[in-house]
Amino acid sequence: xxxxxxxxxSFQGREVLKGIDATFMPGQTxxxxxxxxxxxxxxxxxxxxxxEVDNGSILFDGKEVATMKFKERQKLRQEIGMVFQAxxxxxxxxxxxxxxxxxxxxxxxxxxEKDMRxxxxxxxxxxxxxxxxxxxEISGGMQKRVAIARAISLEPKYLFCDEPNSGLDPVTSIxxxxxxQRITRDLKITTVxxxxxxxxxxxxxxxxLFLYQGEKGWEGSSSQILHxxxxxxxxxxxxxxxxxxxxxxxxx
Amino acid sequence: MKIFESIGDYCILxxxxxxxxxxMSVFWEHLLKEIxxxxxxxxxxxxxISIFMGGILTLQVSYNLTNPFMPKYLxxxxxxxxxxxxxxxxxxxLILAGKVGSNIxxxxxxxxxSEQIDSxxxxxxxxxxxxxxxxxxxxxxxxxxxxxxxVATGIIGxxxxxxxxxxxxxxxxxxxxxxxxxxxxxxxxxIKSLVFGFIIASVPAYYGYNVRGGALEVGKASTDxxxxxxxxxxxxxxxxxxxxxx
Numbered sequence: 140x141x142x143x144x145x146x147x148x149s150f151q152g153r154e155v156l157k158g159i160d161a162t163f164m165p166g167q168t169x170x171x172x173x174x175x176x177x178x179x180x181x182x183x184x185x186x187x188x189x190x191e192v193d194n195g196s197i198l199f200d201g202k203e204v205a206t207m208k209f210k211e212r213q214k215l216r217q218e219i220g221m222v223f224q225a226x227x228x229x230x231x232x233x234x235x236x237x238x239x240x241x242x243x244x245x246x247x248x249x250x251x252e253k254d255m256r257x258x259x260x261x262x263x264x265x266x267x268x269x270x271x272x273x274x275x276e277i278s279g280g281m282q283k284r285v286a287i288a289r290a291i292s293l294e295p296k297y298l299f300c301d302e303p304n305s306g307l308d309p310v311t312s313i314x315x316x317x318x319x320q321r322i323t324r325d326l327k328i329t330t331v332x333x334x335x336x337x338x339x340x341x342x343x344x345x346x347x348l349f350l351y352q353g354e355k356g357w358e359g360s361s362s363q364i365l366h367x368x369x370x371x372x373x374x375x376x377x378x379x380x381x382x383x384x385x386x387x388x389x390x391x
Numbered sequence: 392m393k394i395f396e397s398i399g400d401y402c403i404l405x406x407x408x409x410x411x412x413x414x415m416s417v418f419w420e421h422l423l424k425e426i427x428x429x430x431x432x433x434x435x436x437x438x439x440i441s442i443f444m445g446g447i448l449t450l451q452v453s454y455n456l457t458n459p460f461m462p463k464y465l466x467x468x469x470x471x472x473x474x475x476x477x478x479x480x481x482x483x484x485l486i487l488a489g490k491v492g493s494n495i496x497x498x499x500x501x502x503x504x505s506e507q508i509d510s511x512x513x514x515x516x517x518x519x520x521x522x523x524x525x526x527x528x529x530x531x532x533x534x535x536x537x538x539x540x541x542v543a544t545g546i547i548g549x550x551x552x553x554x555x556x557x558x559x560x561x562x563x564x565x566x567x568x569x570x571x572x573x574x575x576x577x578x579x580x581x582i583k584s585l586v587f588g589f590i591i592a593s594v595p596a597y598y599g600y601n602v603r604g605g606a607l608e609v610g611k612a613s614t615d616x617x618x619x620x621x622x623x624x625x626x627x628x629x630x631x632x633x634x635x636x637x
């Protein structure tokens with residue numbers, strides 16, 4: 140479980156996060172949604188430790204990150220998997236080497252065990268026959284799968300995904316969403332996904348946190364989201380005509 | 392104020408870089424790759440430049456020896472000392488600052504803007520040490536090798552051009568090469584090449600590691616790093632020369 144308490148973050152005097160509280164439970168897909176510039180990525184990067192928050196606290200399974208010793212933080216980081224918006228795969232490594240990298244760095248497995256682990260991760264994201272390809276030789280959707288495979292290679296307790304389906308077609312987006320949801324349930328990990336894709340919200344949004352101008356605008360689930368009386372949230376959700384029609388049909 | 396901030400940031404980065412690698416087997420593998428890429432990959436350009444410079448130096452010395460009482464072997468001697476003392480250490484370091492330095496700044500800068508460095512940090516990898524330490528060690532280890540290679544090919548260049556153009560016979564040239572040879576000159580330049588190796592790798596790595604923005608900023612960081620490395624190399628040359636020849 141991850142708890143975020145009253146976190147604030149400013150950049151050059153501009154307040155991006157204005158005191159956000161949230162709790163993300165394990166075994167379910169937690170979504171952070173909001174318009175571009177609402178503070179989603181800053182919040183995610185603050186939780187994983189890329190940005191240091193100006194105020195507030197972040198707790199992983201009840202342990203506050205700020206009070207952790209260096210070694211404890213290093214250990215925590217090995218329990219975190221992150222999928223970046225653009226994949227952030229290592230260009231100079233093949234798909235298999237990208238997935239093997241964290242295993243090489245942090246385990247004492249034999250070569251055979253490492254190979255088996257890499258194969259297992261590749262199977263989980265359904266990416267057969269891509270072992271020897273470089274990131275530049277595979278599609279955007281495949282890159283996202285490799286990034287997910289790398290993120291889960293050390294069997295993390297927490298998985299963070301920053302807009303995992305940006306730049307992907309709707310079909311591939313759904314495949315990636317379902318993949319993340321399946322991994323979350325199978326491995327019983329705490330997953331936090333940053334997105335502004337309404338398809339993802341409706342498909343896998345078990346818990347949704349809506350950010351509006353750096354503040355928590357709303358919190359709930361995908362079953363509630365279409366019927367909320369929140370002007371900011373409605374403006375964001377019903378920017379798409381399809382969802383307006385869905386609501387009209389459901390209201391009838 | 393900004394200059395002190397940059398010096399402070401550079402020192403902090405170096406403190407992170409010179410930490411024990413988290414996994415020695417990964418470090419050795421990475422180091423060998425860097426030696427191959429940055430060192431062995433520079434051998435061809437070093438040889439080409441040095442062979443031409445050796446030939447040109449031979450011609451320049453001979454055309455300036457207008458006094459008929461000056462012995463011809465001075466051409467070989469002049470070529471040898473110029474190569475050993477300055478060309479193969481300092482001038483070559485300036486060339487490598489352009490070739491290797493821009494490569495390092497661009498590679499690390501691109502990794503920064505594409506979030507690959509963030510990705511390493513999140514995994515719990517000391518990204519500074521993992522990425523920069525092998526490059527610095529590779530440059531420090533291989534720069535003296537390139538120096539020796541440059542001296543050797545420069546002397547060969549002179550040995551080809553001198554007799555072919557008729558400005559000096561092979562006998563006189565070789566006599567010049569061994570005449571009043573001072574081995575300390577080689578030791579001195581060896582020490583310089585170690586220092587230059589550190590500058591060539593660490594300054595561009597600092598620029599690349601601290602890039603913020605996109606492709607434009609990576610390009611600017613690469614250019615700035617080459618300019619600053621060149622200035623640092625010349626300053627270091629001045630200081631070391633003053634220290635050793637005082």
